[in-house]
Amino acid sequence: SQTIHQWPATLVQPVGSPLSLECTVEGTSNPNLYWYRQAAGRGLQLLFYSVGIGQISSEVPQNLSASRPQDRQFILSSKKLLLSDSGFYLCAWSVATLNIQYFGAGTRLSVL
């Protein structure tokens, strides 16, 4: 069966510090991968998605970036965090032909 791992679960970072969140999927090949951000009590904002290694689509211009160095690995990064980057970050995957998305447990990021 397929599983998605996302870490860390919680992260507290100072303003201006770098960020690296990692997501990996097991049990499938060539998945579509997604990064979402969810502000407190709000909806799901799609940040990036990837249909293959090195292929990244950005949905929202910001100081975040994403990379996909391996087939089942998706990384969300920032060089300098802003207060507004605080939120709940969710990674998701889907089988490309079906596009039913399955979410990870999320990372709670607090930028102070």
Place this chain on the structure above:
Amino acid sequence: QQQVKQSPQSLIVQKGGISIINCAYENTAFDYFPWYQQFPGKGPALLIAIRPDVSEKKEGRFTISFNKSAKQFSLHIMDSQPGDSATYFCAARGLTGNTPLVFGKGTRLSVIA
């Protein structure tokens, strides 16, 4: 045209009552309509889904009703329980497999005893 409009934003239901969440869409190319359930601090989980060639799908206490002509679909939770208290998202899938799901803004459901 790519939006999915979800209502209400929040909902309070008595235990044992029926919870109803509605969604509407414009894009007739959408071909699959899943609902996700999210508990606080957790990732959304796929709850139930329907295709547009079916008018209703039921799984336990959860039912999706689909009205293709009106371009609307709804989630009904029968005999609502406090454990159903969560945020619910409707979504829609386009015909292109690589296009991300389009999500509604979510409904926060509180079931009170």
